Amino acid sequence: MRRFPLFHRFYLVLVAALILFAFFGVTMRHSVAEPLPLPLWVILFLLMALFIGLGSYPFVRRLTHRLARLQQTVGAFGRGELGVRAIVEGRDEIAELAEGFNLAAERIETLVAAHKRLLANASHELRTPLTRIRMGIELLGSANDQRRSELALDLRELDDLIEEILLASRLEALPAPDGAVEDLDLLALVAEECARFEYVELDYPPSDGDRHAQWLSGNPRLLRRLVRNLLENARKHGAPPISVRLRVDGESLYLHVTDAGPGVDEADRERVFEPFFRAGAAEENIGSGLGLSLIRQIARHHGGEACCRSRPQGGSEFVVRIPRRPTDPSDGSGEQAMPSE
Secondary structure (H helix, E strand, C coil): CCCCCHHHHHHHHHHHHHHHHHHHHHHHHHHCCCCCCHHHHHHHHHHHHHHHHHHHHHHHHHHHHHHHHHHHHHHHHHCCCCCCCCCCCCCCHHHHHHHHHHHHHHHHHHHHHHHHHHHHHHHHHHHHHHHHHHHHHHCCCHHHHHHHHHHHHHHHHHHHHHHHHHHHHHHHHCCCCCCCCEEEEHHHHHHHHHCCCCCEEEECCCCCCCCCCCEEEECHHHHHHHHHHHHHHHHHHCCCCEEEEEEEECCEEEEEEECCCCCCCHHHCCHHHCCCCCCCCHHHCCCCCCHHHHHHHHHHHCCCEEEEEECCCCCEEEEEEEECCCCCHHHCHHHCCCCCC
């Protein structure tokens, strides 16, 4: 199909408006015998502008309307609606842009679907031999108790890694909170997780008489995973005592987890949230490298944010902000700066 460029259409509309004005001017000149006075020339110029405006308005209006529809489609695709497609109208550059977007969107949707299938199949195929190995360990004799415990630990770490990879994939595919959102007491959830660890102190300052200040709307399973990963990170990479503090500031809840370990270098405070990033020497690292990445993903999944701070007295401090009200991460609220105390 032959393309008709937009600038050709615009110039055709402009030329048509000028021809109409010229025809009107010639008719006026032949209808009067004396030269036209200045006020009449001003009126003629205003009429010319009116002719051009009226002649180009339908073209410009249709053009901006198509661009607005295309922008809405691109915005929906950016929010995770991978099945949306742009309406292809006309034979100009905007039509080519819509066709190019549709091809790219279809390719991305296919890649994401293939990625999901790969993860699902990989998790199934990996967990099947893991189950057989676990059964084999149970059948080993009591003479190999140490070896059995080592194999069981390796299997548990591998199983946790598979679960974290699948969870990270689901969070990337569903950036907005899913249907499992409910009202929950974050203080109670944090207290339950702190009870699972030794040398952990929980502090919750008074909230000015508001008994429901620590309540929020969120996914309890994901928020429990966030708190557990924070405590596991402090236990593995920090040193006791571990302090957990929950505070309310406006419409947000802030969770502070501090430890007395070596801390995080300033250059690595953002990189620690990258998947599989491990700071320090390789032999000093423990875990899969996905724990902190999941913390930030879960926080942003709820419209919040997570960051790492330095402490003057040593150690590291991780702060998570979560709005008390449901928030759409696509509106940019998840990028709000973390206030300092």
